[in-house]
Amino acid sequence: MRIATPLLTLFRVLVYGFLLAPIVIVVLASLNAGNFLTFPPQGLSLRWFWTFLQNDVFINAIVYSAVLATAATSVSLVLGTMAALYFVRHAGREAEAVRIGILLPLILPEILTAIALLFFFYEIGIGTSYKIALFTGHVLMTLPFVFLNVTTALQGRDDSIELAARTLGASRYTAFRRITLPLISPGLATGGVFAFIISFDTFGISFILKGTGSAPLPIQLYDYLRFNFTPEAAAVSTVSILLTLLLVTAADLLFGRD
Amino acid sequence: MRRLRASILILPSAALIFLFIVLPYVNVLVMSFRAPADGQPYGEGFSLQGYVQFFSESYYALSLPQSLLLGALTTALCLILAYPVALHIATASKRWRGILYGIVLSPLLVGIVVRSYGWTILLGNSGVINSTLREMGLITRPLPLMYNNFGVVLALAHVFLPFMVLPLLSSLQAMDPAVQQAARSLGAGRLTIFRRITLPISMPGIQSGCILVFVLAISSYVTPALVGGMRVKTTTLLVVDALIDQFQWPFGSAMALTLAVSAGIVVLVFARLTRIKWS
């Protein structure tokens, strides 16, 4: 037992290191001054960030991903919150079916869902045009995250608080707006941030449904990585990591305090 | 009346799931039985040719055991890595718990492409690990860390580790600490408590974590593509190839469904073997 405890601690530290390693290495690689992803790095430099900033393909991809993520998250926030309200407050015997149904996009293999959607949109004659299929896919992928977070927020709250507001004369709508909404706003924020990040990073759906023309960032990055080995991809990845961190921190500062 | 009004809340989501998940999946099922055709996605009438082609050509058929093996290895590695971590977080002080939770969730915040890319930097022939070992004079030729099952399993385990930790954590946190104290008061040592109390109680978490990781791993695309460099042929890679590059919809669908059914059987057998009698 005396020996086992330090061994266990070491093992844990290794696992935490394992979790962080690829992320840390990407950030370090982006600072490489050399032309290739070599190790040890040939000096430190921000030149690849500069290259990236002048590369319209990646800049456009980031903007495209951000717009897509914002749109998909907005729709998911509304639908997911409504569904969570139904699930927590009103669902009876069908509760489990509702939960599984909404979590289906999360449970089913993403790539298979993407393929199924591709066929489906072709069959109804829309195909990948107008980005409708892509947008639908992103809403589906983000919906479970909003639903899960808002459900948790609602379940953590005492139901009678909203009932109390009703007895004091607030209408259903007023009680929701003045009491429930402020109370679940941290859950909404977390769900929204999660949804945004998932949409921003999701691969399978975007890969299959992107159609022609501009593509979301992960696809652009993947295409680039298949044929290039410069640290520019690392710079792009680092920027994407930083954007995510920024988003999470902002949400935490705004809504984190309960 | 009340219920009717409430059902408006669920209607949009239900419609979305039905139209864009249920119907499309049914469509895939039908598609897998359609006849192939040249120059267009599928032809007239129905046939079993997609399935026949998959099982008769070893190039395709062998991808199935390869996929299942990859899934099983990834699941096992995830479980071994995740359990001590979950146990640690479950018993950590409140402040530490937040930090450790953040570390565990951090891979989720970074795109799957970026994460897989990170592993290629680490595992490549001139990558971080091989370079360091060569600098230290421990090896002369690079170790084959990438473009094989080893690299893919390692990267997949990283990508899906959070999905193993989270269910484990919730089953461990739901456990009443007094149960362990009770075992202790009855004379059990720490190892016995773990084996006889903690492990069985966390079984539901182990079960759902394993199933989740297995399903995610066998259907993953980016990681095997980047870290395996197309040299680790999984069924999912071949499915995408058949559908997107070769435009063979019935064949691709048949492959995808065969994979899904095989995975389903594995999951069912696993669930049966680890059946929980007490809950």
Add this chain to the structure above:
Amino acid sequence: MTEVSLLSLTKSYGKAAALKGISLKIGHGEFVSLLGPSGCGKSTTLKCIAGFEDVTDGKILFDNRDISRKLPEDRDIGMVFQSYALFPHMSVAQNLAFGLEMRRVPKDQIAARVARAMEMVQLGAYADRYPKALSGGQQQRVALARALVIEPAIMLLDEPLANLDAKLRDEMRGFIRDLQKRVGITTIYVTHDQGEAMTMSDRVVVMFDGEIAQAAAPETVYDRPASERVARFVGNANILELPVAGQGGQIVLPGGHALQIAAPVPWAGGRLRVMARPEQIALTEPSAGHLGGRVARRYFSGGHVEYHVDTDCGPLIVLCPTSRSYAEGEAVGLQFDAERLWPMQRTGLPEEAAA
């Protein structure tokens, strides 16, 4: 002040009936407790009155106005919840002001009324605190003030003391009762604690299985329960099954002592089940009692001693002052307060009773 009438209220969930026809009239300014075990329908009744549940059938009247189809916000009720249900993101003053804002009371009046309400519950100094920073008792008083500041027609309390510790609970009983009398508001109080219902109410409504078993003053429910089930629920009850002597109202104890009970018994012969509360039996020397027995167990509880005594009528519980003590195993005599023996509505021969 408002009079509340429940007219054969029923509520069913699918096939399961939660309320099977509740009829009750509650007078102006009356304090009525709904008492019963969990699942008896007391909370459902309250929710129907508050408007959180639609009644399946029947009517609810506030002063002859049918409010059964109104929305909760239009019913003019003040409600105190078991969890208090304070708005955690609002200060005490904001919590109190909420109901007045909903009623579009002018701002300056809101401030004055909130201040007065806070004085009323002795929380004047806590206006800007958030609920989390208050003790359980203080939160409870905020909840009361919030319900009362809107001057509702009636007040509903749903097990408001269940989350408090024992000592505070006793204090709050008196506090709520005094406040209710001072304001003079018609009040319906739901509880599963018979002591709470007894000490606070003008009238106790005992409910079982979605029906009212008895609705009467606390003393009546305690001394003259409508059924054995009520008798057992509102306190300890010794039930003795004894033969009735020839003329009405005389029962005969094993050993030959006959007791004339005060309550009218309109039949003769057969057997009668009578109830004696533990404190209505006294312990004496073996020779002096109506019935002989032996002390099986003795529990000391400060003010009283509870004896479990084995007798020819079965085991009986006796509550005695501490002045004279009996040891376990000691032979004793039991003396009944015949005036207060209460016949239960169940008669007949033992075989019939068993059938």
